[in-house]
Amino acid sequence: MSGKKDRQLPKADRSPKKKLKVDVTAFWRRKKDMSTAAKAKKIKEKEKELERLKRQQQDQEELEESSEEESLDMEKIARLLEKHSKEIKAYTDEALKKQSKELSKEIQDIKKELTDSIDGIKTLVEGNTKQLKEHNVKIEKLEGWRVGADDKFEILQTEVRSRNVKIRGAPESFGKEDLKKELTEAIASYLEEEEVKIEKAYRVNSRAAKRNNQPRDILVGFESKSAKNALQGKHREDPFTLEDQEVKIFQDLPPEILQKRAQFHFLRQILIGQNIRYFWKIPFALEVILPTGRRIIKTLQQAQELADTLAEGSALAEEQRKQTSQQEHKGVARKGAGTRK
Template identity: 30%
Template sequence: METRESKRRKEREEQQIRTEKMAKISKGSTQSQLLLTTQRRGSMEDSIKIIDPNIRILDEIRKLQQEMKEARMETKEDIRTACAELREEIKDTRAEIRKDVKKELEIIGKKMDKLTTDLNKTQKEVEQIKERTNILEKSSKELNKQQEEQKRMEWNNELRYREKCIKLRGLTEKSKEDLYERLIPALARYVDITPEEMEMEIDKMFRINSPQNKDRNVSRDVAICFARTKVRDRFIQQSYENKLWIEDMEIKIFKDIPPQIMMSRQKYKPLTRLLKNINIDFRWDRIEGLSFFYQQRRYKIDTIDKANEIEMKLRKEYKENGGKRDYPTKEWRASKNNGTNKEKTVKELERFDPLERTETETDLLNWN
């Protein structure tokens, strides 16, 4: 449509330019012709009438103007028709677009309704799963709590049984050995009683089977269980004062602690090493954790988080003090000549006993 209209516009402009040129030419020619005709009219009255060519040109110009006018009218009519057609096309297109959009919106609305339904269903299922999860977590916590209590009860019973026992390390093994014959005389002399009394105080005596001893090709430890805790305490007390020698061999004496408790104490190993490095005595709790005094305050550690926190605090203060071990500590070992009551000394040894802390180390040291 735009191409045809531009062509017509150019044609009209060209025709107008030609018409103006021809009008100028015809105007000059007409004036000269009229002047010639007037001069001749006086001399030749009966001359033949001559047709001026400019008149023809004027007639052609008028025809051209009429054609241009008709062309303009046709062009206007064509433009009106094209505009009307374009309006109809735009109207139809809008109607189609509205129809398509409405259809798409209906489809999207249906999908959204379906998604909303599915989402609500999913939310309900998630809530049900959460409720079930909470129930399972609660049941699991209760079960873990019961298992923990049962485990602590078993550990406590075993520890209570082993409170009457000690372990001896360093006694070489012999084929078909009789531990009673080898140990009772030396043990009796160690605590200053008769062999008969020593034999009566012993409930049982045996070698402890350990794969580590077999792998390292070292002698197995000897476990001795006494009938009374008091006898065991006498051996623990005596181990601080004198070394035990059997068959020219130095024998180390340790408390008999269950392996489960030993393993649980391993997680506190970084803290216990630090406490030993800065010369702070500590005591293992019966089942879980440890306790110690630091700067006139008692600390009880029963979780790994507390252990990490106090370890960082002690390391920081130790560095601020320039690595000096100037912390106040207490000596809990019994003296040979101080005449302290034996029962009181045993209680103090049980409260802060270095033997207990060495049980968590792989290389158990002999505390004299």
């Protein structure tokens, strides 16, 4: 039984051989299929490469064609430009001529307008100049009238104050009881007169006196100019005292005249320094007595010119004085040297 079993293989034992045969066949078949697929793949790659080369060739041909077309277009444009250059030049020249004519006409019109405007301005200026001259004449007349009115007003004010004087420096204690009475007696005694008639006498308040803590001025009004002139005349020679205090006496002048005189202070200093006589005049003016004659000064410009002239003359005189002094000194020195010999 066992031998029989050994000799007879089961079906299961025989199937591997058969399967191996089938597998070898399938292997060669797959190998054949793989070789065919590889060949097909290569063929496809070559086809793609051919298509790429074709496209490159087509692009190159199109580029060459476009270059040829551009070259042709440029030649065409050049021919067209050459053909129409004369027409363009002729048209341009004609347009320029037309514009030049129009511009020239506009310039002529502008020139004409400017000429007319200038003529109108000249006429207007001439008319205004004439009117200004007429106005200036009127202004000068009005100024003359104003100056004349001012002068008359100054004369009137001065005349009203012509009998008045101001006494400065009198102690505040003087005239406490009766200023007019005490001052009348003091002036009569000073002038050695039995009686002096005074219309008014009172203290004048001022900012300067209050600021400097000084006694207020006394305004005195005489009944006659002779009494006032007598007081001022004697005061130039003899001092006048009130309560043992020496006082000063000034002419009573309008504030406007005092302000004008204050502006000439620099010239008065020069005149006093050079011992040149001068007088105040009414209406306002300064009369200067010069070696060359009298000179009337009314304006600041005239005062400045005279001050400059006097300053130059003073400098020249000082230089001449120095030169004379040096010459005299040299002469004395020579005489001394001659005596020693």
